[in-house]
Amino acid sequence: MAVTLQDSSASAVIEARRAHNEKLSRKADQTRATWFPLTLLVLLAALPLLQFVGNYNYVLHLVLFTASYVAMASGWNILGGFAGYVSLGHAVFFGVGGYFSGMILARYGISTLVTAPLAGLVAAALGYAVGMVTLKVRGPSFIISSIALLMIARILFDNWHFIGGANGLTLPPNDLSVQWAKVPYYYAMLAIAAFTVWSAYKIKHSKFGLGLRALSKDEIKAESAGIDTRFYKVTAFALSAFFVGMAGAVWGEYLTYLRPNIFLLILISANMVLMCILGGKGTIAGPVIGAILIVALNELFVATMGASEINILGTGLVMAIGLIFFPLGLVGTLARSGKLPRVLNWD
Amino acid sequence: MAEIVQILILGLALGGVIALMGSGLSLVFGVMRIVNLAHPSLIIGGAYITYWGFKSLGIDPIVMLPVAAAIMAAIGVLLYRLVFQREAKSAKYSEMTVLLTFALAMMVEGLLGGLFTNTQRVTSPDYATAAFFIGDVFIPKGQLYAGIVSLTIIAGLSLFLKYSRLGYAIRATTQNREAAELLGVNVQFISVLAFAIGLALAGAAGSLVSFVFSFFPAKHWEWIAMLMSVVVLGGMGSILGTVVGALILSVVAAFVGTWIGATWSTLTFFLALFIILLVRPQGLFGEKPEMA
Amino acid sequence: MTKLLDVTNITAGYGDGPAIIDGAHLTVEPGKVHCIIGPNGAGKSTLLKAICGMLSIRKGDVMFKGERLNGLRPDQILRKGICFVPQERALFAKMTVRENLRMGGFIIDDKREVERRIDGILERFPILRERADQHAGTMSGGQQQTLAMARTLIIRPDIVMLDEPSLGLAPKVVQEMFDIMKMMSAEGVTVLLVEQNALMGLKNADWGVVLDLGRTLFEGPAATVLADPRIQELYLGGKKAA
Known part of the structure; x- marks a missing residue:
């Protein structure tokens, strides 16, 4: 039996091994384009100037609507994308934020634009409390517990007479002319969205964010590496609830009414998940792109077909297709194949 | 005393139906580790098939049961082949399938809403509104029949799982999928089979549900948490556990509903789910995660 | 030379993911103990999983007794006579x-x-x-x-494949496992094993295979592999060659 040492190919592989080791130790060079979101923000901030030359309320509404989802999806991403805990109950924090600020507005006349951060804190406190309980389980069990949370909240809100029960509450509209009525909410929502995206970026690049990503890969290993996984998870839950709650607060006053069947919808939770998955879970640009895509798609469905059944069918279909063919989302898939355009690399 | 017996009977009869609704969910999770969030929407699909047969052809809902089951089983084979088979090797399989079935639930809801509109429906065979009386206690015929049919189907399923060779393979796959595969069980085939059986159970449950509850396409969101609490209480993957969980919870819910208020009886299930996940995530009959 | 199992230049990976092994080859002769060594992530387990049908083979061939096994399911491959015990032992x-x-x-x-x-x-x-x-x-x-x-x-079976049978066992128990393997091979059952403890594995084997970065690097009598200075440097934790 002859010895089959393949010397030529062997030394090639040994070289490759050495190169591989070096590559691992070198930090990957990243070229991100932070100028792009900043330019976008400046442009959007100037957009209400259009109101001087005509009525562009619909355009403002669309941007505001998208911005609200950018904030919610980016907030959701902190828990779902960074820490890997998929929640289908985040509509609860949207509702809690909306109702908290809305009730203050209805009782004391203080605008939600002022109380939104407070609403965020209330949502965060609730998130912290809920997280203490539900983050004990992971994977499918966690997802189910989040659905149960939404169901419980819906029943409670539907039956709580102090906040209007199932009929909800009407909020006083502001006294600006139709031309300018939307503008304060427009800026508020834009600011919340920008703040959320910036915070998500800061979180991702902090030691805390690193810990979250570690525990999303392997919780036991993360723990043995000295990460207080429980504290990290629960804090991530609270943080993600904070941003969703703020968005809810402003949204309530913008709509001028609060109703459980508008705020506590599983479709709203589903949209957050969908946007992150479609755009790219765990990336910074992903939820933003996902939100833009879904809102555009939604408008298209409503404009062409109208019926809400079709909207639900369409949302489900897009979600399924996205999951099957682009499980990493647009940003994730492009990044993995090395084809991510520089303008979309905000990480 | 009579009141307590009355509530107990109503709770048990409903529990029987809920057990059937949950057993397919439990089976599919046990064998495939798929948490099928679309299960309740498929039950509603079965209810609409039955409703259609009842309204346009005048067929009794219980007679429609095998039809609904067969149609759902066929859909199950199709769905598994088209969607879940390709996901089987995904690293985040269980999370992916939860999201996929969530998307599927939305699609089924939208489709049913488009076909049948969102009005409440119910089939109304004679027995749906009739009742037996034993002294002061009344037993609604509809719920009694539905409960009996449910438990018969579940008994048949249990015998199949316990004594047939396929059942043996299904149980081995439930315990340790990889081991079963390496010992010569064709787990692909077993998975399709179990998924089809799971959906057939959804279809069958739909037929019974059609005259026990009123239904509309979006109703499934209420049921998913209810069924999950039943299945989680019993231990995911255990059929016996599902039956026990369903009976316990629906009896408790019946008492809550009578003594505190109908609104809070559904809350029983959701709160139970929370508490179980907190105290004993593996459920009454469930096992700790298999050997790593 | 009689080959029981002949793996030539196969490529395989998980799902749609990148190829974990790419260009691995392997020759298995009847009745011997074969040991595959290599660093973490080299693709050792992946190779076994590809042979037993748990992973689909994207390129290359797995020939067993002159028959192509590519594309068969694990249960079909088991029926041909190849048995696999994964790291988790599958009990x-x-x-x-x-x-x-x-x-x-x-x-x-x-x-x-x-x-x-x-x-x-x-x-x-x-x-x-x-x-x-x-x-x-x-x-x-x-x-x-x-x-x-x-x-x-x-x-x-004709071949039993074992993925790190020594994992988590005390040294004395590990030797018992190797004794069982030797007994199996003495009875004509061919053993193909993946071992993290390269030194221990090679000492107890007849034939050694070094796998790294998804490719087969060396294949030869265990003693030869054990003696090669380059292998000692990179894979056996020996002194660096100057």
Whole structure:
């Protein structure tokens, strides 16, 4: 039996091994384009100037609507994308934020634009409390517990007479002319969205964010590496609830009414998940792109077909297709194949 | 005393139906580790098939049961082949399938809403509104029949799982999928089979549900948490556990509903789910995660 | 030269993911103990999983007794006579030792024959006979590994593939596992094993294979592999060559 040492190919592989080791130790060079979101923000901030030359309320509404989802999806991403805990109950924090600020507005006349951060804190406190309980389980069990949370909240809100029960509450509209009525909410929502995206970026690049990503890969290993996984998870839950709650607060006053069947919808939770998955879970640009895509798609469905059944069918279909063919989302898939355009690399 | 017996009977009869609704969910999770969030929407699909047969052809809902089951089983084979088979090797399989079935639930809801509109429906065979009386206690015929049919189907399923060779393979796959595969069980085939059986159970449950509850396409969101609490209480993957969980919870819910208020009886299930996940995530009959 | 199993230039990976092994080859001769070594992530386990059908092979061939195995399911490959014991040992924790052995004979239709073979196995492994009615999950690591290996013998396979049978076991127990492997090969069962403890594995094997970055680097008699200075430097934790 002859010895089959393949010397030529062997030394090639040994070289490759050495190169591989070096590559691992070198930090990957990243070229991100932070100028792009900043330019976008400046442009959007100037957009209400259009109101001087005509009525562009619909355009403002669309941007505001998208911005609200950018904030919610980016907030959701902190828990779902960074820490890997998929929640289908985040509509609860949207509702809690909306109702908290809305009730203050209805009782004391203080605008939600002022109380939104407070609403965020209330949502965060609730998130912290809920997280203490539900983050004990992971994977499918966690997802189910989040659905149960939404169901419980819906029943409670539907039956709580102090906040209007199932009929909800009407909020006083502001006294600006139709031309300018939307503008304060427009800026508020834009600011919340920008703040959320910036915070998500800061979180991702902090030691805390690193810990979250570690525990999303392997919780036991993360723990043995000295990460207080429980504290990290629960804090991530609270943080993600904070941003969703703020968005809810402003949204309530913008709509001028609060109703459980508008705020506590599983479709709203589903949209957050969908946007992150479609755009790219765990990336910074992903939820933003996902939100833009879904809102555009939604408008298209409503404009062409109208019926809400079709909207639900369409949302489900897009979600399924996205999951099957682009499980990493647009940003994730492009990044993995090395084809991510520089303008979309905000990480 | 009579009141307590009355509530107990109503709770048990409903529990029987809920057990059937949950057993397919439990089976599919046990064998495939798929948490099928679309299960309740498929039950509603079965209810609409039955409703259609009842309204346009005048067929009794219980007679429609095998039809609904067969149609759902066929859909199950199709769905598994088209969607879940390709996901089987995904690293985040269980999370992916939860999201996929969530998307599927939305699609089924939208489709049913488009076909049948969102009005409440119910089939109304004679027995749906009739009742037996034993002294002061009344037993609604509809719920009694539905409960009996449910438990018969579940008994048949249990015998199949316990004594047939396929059942043996299904149980081995439930315990340790990889081991079963390496010992010569064709787990692909077993998975399709179990998924089809799971959906057939959804279809069958739909037929019974059609005259026990009123239904509309979006109703499934209420049921998913209810069924999950039943299945989680019993231990995911255990059929016996599902039956026990369903009976316990629906009896408790019946008492809550009578003594505190109908609104809070559904809350029983959701709160139970929370508490179980907190105290004993593996459920009454469930096992700790298999050997790593 | 008689080849029982001939793996040529195969590429395989998980799902749609990147190829973990790319250009691996392997020759298995009947009745010998073969040991695959290599660093973490080299693709050792992946190679075994590809051979037994758990992963689909994207390129290359797996030939067994002159027959192509590509594309067959694990249960079909098992029926050809190749048995695989993964790192997790694939036991049914909530089944007794006897029931586990019975599952080992799942592909044999004659139930009485299976019971006869189980009795034979219990005869040869007293430790299992003592615990025949105990749940597999309650046994020690070494006992579980013994059961996993013994269970493969029920169907009288040609090749038994073992993925890190020594993982998590005490040194003394590890030697027992290697003794069982030697016994198996003495009875004509070919053993193909993946070992993290390269030194230990090669010392107990007839044939050594070094795998790294998904490719086969060396293949030769275990003693030769063991003696090669470059392999010592990179894979056996020896002194760096100057």
